[in-house]
Amino acid sequence: MRIGRWVVGGVVTALALTGCNTATRTDAAPRASASASTPAGLSCPSAMIIGVVPAVQREPIAEVLDGYAKTCRNKGSASIQVKSTDESMLMFRNALATWVAVAQPLPADQLTGFSERCSGEPPRHLPTSAAPLVVSWNLPGVDRLQLTPTVLARMLNGSITRWDDPALKQLNPGVPLPGVPVTAIHPEDSPGLLATVSDWLHTTAPADWPAAASAPWPGKGVPAQNLAAAVSQLGATPGALTVLPQSYARTNSLPAASIDFGAGPVAPGPESATKGLAAASLAEGTDLRVTPKYAGAPAGAYPLNLINYQVVCTNNVAKQGPLLRDLVTYWVMPATQQSLGELGYTPVPEAWAQRIGERAKQLR
Numbered sequence: 001m002r003i004g005r006w007v008v009g010g011v012v013t014a015l016a017l018t019g020c021n022t023a024t025r026t027d028a029a030p031r032a033s034a035s036a037s038t039p040a041g042l043s044c045p046s047a048m049i050i051g052v053v054p055a056v057q058r059e060p061i062a063e064v065l066d067g068y069a070k071t072c073r074n075k076g077s078a079s080i081q082v083k084s085t086d087e088s089m090l091m092f093r094n095a096l097a098t099w100v101a102v103a104q105p106l107p108a109d110q111l112t113g114f115s116e117r118c119s120g121e122p123p124r125h126l127p128t129s130a131a132p133l134v135v136s137w138n139l140p141g142v143d144r145l146q147l148t149p150t151v152l153a154r155m156l157n158g159s160i161t162r163w164d165d166p167a168l169k170q171l172n173p174g175v176p177l178p179g180v181p182v183t184a185i186h187p188e189d190s191p192g193l194l195a196t197v198s199d200w201l202h203t204t205a206p207a208d209w210p211a212a213a214s215a216p217w218p219g220k221g222v223p224a225q226n227l228a229a230a231v232s233q234l235g236a237t238p239g240a241l242t243v244l245p246q247s248y249a250r251t252n253s254l255p256a257a258s259i260d261f262g263a264g265p266v267a268p269g270p271e272s273a274t275k276g277l278a279a280a281s282l283a284e285g286t287d288l289r290v291t292p293k294y295a296g297a298p299a300g301a302y303p304l305n306l307i308n309y310q311v312v313c314t315n316n317v318a319k320q321g322p323l324l325r326d327l328v329t330y331w332v333m334p335a336t337q338q339s340l341g342e343l344g345y346t347p348v349p350e351a352w353a354q355r356i357g358e359r360a361k362q363l364r
Contacts, residue, residue, distance in 0.1 A: 041357075042330060044072035047323040049098035051080045052088040055226055056190045056245060057101045057308050060129050060345050067339060068330045076323045085191060092311070093117055098320050099312045103192020104213065105289045106311060118313035124287045126312060126356050128331045130305035130346040131245040132273040133196065134256035138240045139163060139178060145257040146171045146265045153201045153208035155241065156184050158220035163239060171260075180239040184221030187230040187244070191217075196306050197243050203294045204261070245306060246273075247344035263299040273346040276303035282352050286314075286359060305346055314362055321364040328360035 038044055053061050058080070065078045083091065085102075089110075092100040095117060102125075111122040135152060137145060151167050154160040160167060164179040186194060194217045201209035211218040222237075224230035227244055231252050234240045246268050249256050258265040266272050279293040279301055290307050297303040310331075316324060330336055337347035348356070 039071065039330075039333065039335075041333070042072065042326055043322065044075045045319065045322040045326060046075050047319040048077040049079075049320050049323050049327070050096070051078070051099045051101060051310070052083045052091050052097040053080050053101035054085065054088070054103060054190065054192060055082050056103060056131070056193055056306065058082055059247065059343065060131070060308055060340050061101060063339060063343060064128075064327075064331050064336060067336060068327055071330065072326075076326075078323065078327055084189070092123075095317065098316065098324055099310050102309045102311055103190075103306050104195045105309065111287075114313075119315035121314050122287075123311050123313050124359070125289050125309045126328060126359060127282070127288055127290050127307050127309050127348060127352065128328070128356065129308045129337070129340050129348060130273070130277050131247065131308065132268045132276075132302060132344070132346055133193065133243055133304045133306050134246045134249050134268045135241060135243055135259070136234060136249050136254040136256060138234050138238055139180075140238065141176055142178075143255060144172075144175060145255065146260065147257045148260045149201055149204035150208055152259075153205040155182050156186075156197075156201075156219040156221065157208060158184075159208065178239075183237050183240040184219060185224050185230050185233050185237070185240055185242040186217060186219055186221060187225075187227045187242075188223045189226040193243070193245070193306055194219075196304075200292070200294050200304055245344070250344050259302070259304070261297045261301070261303060262295070263297065263301075266300060266302045268302050268304075270341055270346070272300055272302035273305060274349075276301040277305050277346050278349045279303060280305075282355065286362070288352075288356065288359065308345075312363060315364060325360050325363040328363065329357055332356045332360075 061080055065080065068078060088100045091097040093114060105125055115122050135147060148171065151171060161182055162179055163177045163182060168177055195213040198211055199213035202212050222233065224233050227248060230242050230244060231248060234242050246256060256268050258267045276297060279297055281291045283289040292303055294303050312324060332348065332353035337353065341347045
């Protein structure tokens with residue numbers, strides 16, 4: 001069973017995938033049950049592991065844990081708790097969590113600081129999926145919108161204050177843009193999302209967005225407590241816009257802007273987001289960080305993806321290693337990645353999945 005982002009307002013803080021302790025998504029269509037045989041490459045060990053995750057990564061991880069539990073017929077216990085960044089780091093440092101999910105790579109010095117926690121070796125990043133980030137808006141009568149990084153940066157930093165600004169009208173000929181104020185909304189509980197947007201804008205529109213990803217969010221506008229609140233505020237505020245994962249926009253029937261990344265406007269979608277992710281580079285070695293290709297992305301590519309990283313120890317305590325290894329192996333299997341794609345997430349390229357699978361074999 002899966003938990004969806006639309007129940008965030010209910011503050012579900014943990015998802016356990018054993019027996020009856022399972023959160024459910026009541027509106028989901030039933031899916032085929034797991035195969036009677038265990039897929040090749042999985043051993044389904046009996047153990048218990050816990051991950052700590054940000055709210056923005058709750059749904060894709062819950063989807064994976066649910067599928068793994070069904071495939072292995074609940075032989076092991078894998079659960080997640082939704083925590084703030086500081087809480088997640090503290091739980092991981094104190095070995096209260098087996099792994100931690102992040103949306104931006106941890107600094108090298110922070111990884112080194114976890115060496116003692118990981119039996120003398122720094123933890124590593126595994127990019128298990130991605131989420132296209134889209135710009136949604138609330139303008140009655142306006143069902144399409146085209147943007148550039150520069151124009152969006154100016155809307156977010158307060159330089160463009162009205163929807164009938166000449167820069168917006170030039171990008172959107174024939175679109176009835178009204179003379180109403182621009183209200184930018186940003187979710188305060190999603191620092192990884194905001195850092196990804198900052199990184200992209202700093203790379204592609206540095207004159208209008210000088211702040212790098214590591215800096216506090218420099219945008220103007222109205223804060224929202226979380227992504228669910230951002231969606232609610234967007235619907236209640238004519239003239240508002242926000243950046244959020246495409247899965248949220250799809251679930252809430254929100255429009256998504258096409259963005260010109262330099263080779264013509266591109267609409268977010270499975271094909272364009274996959275092409276954008278494939279243009280990024282994956283680090284060599286064992287710490288698999290992703291370097292996006294925001295500038296000079298191929299034609300038809302949508303490179304604005306939020307990377308879903310799992311930070312793991314190579315050396316784990318008790319019997320956690322075999323279950324974590326099994327879970328990561330399942331995570332990058334083609335059928336699992338396809339399931340994530342059906343929810344609006346971006347599957348990792350096949351070459352990445354192979355490298356992540358090889359790295360999973362080293363977990364113990």
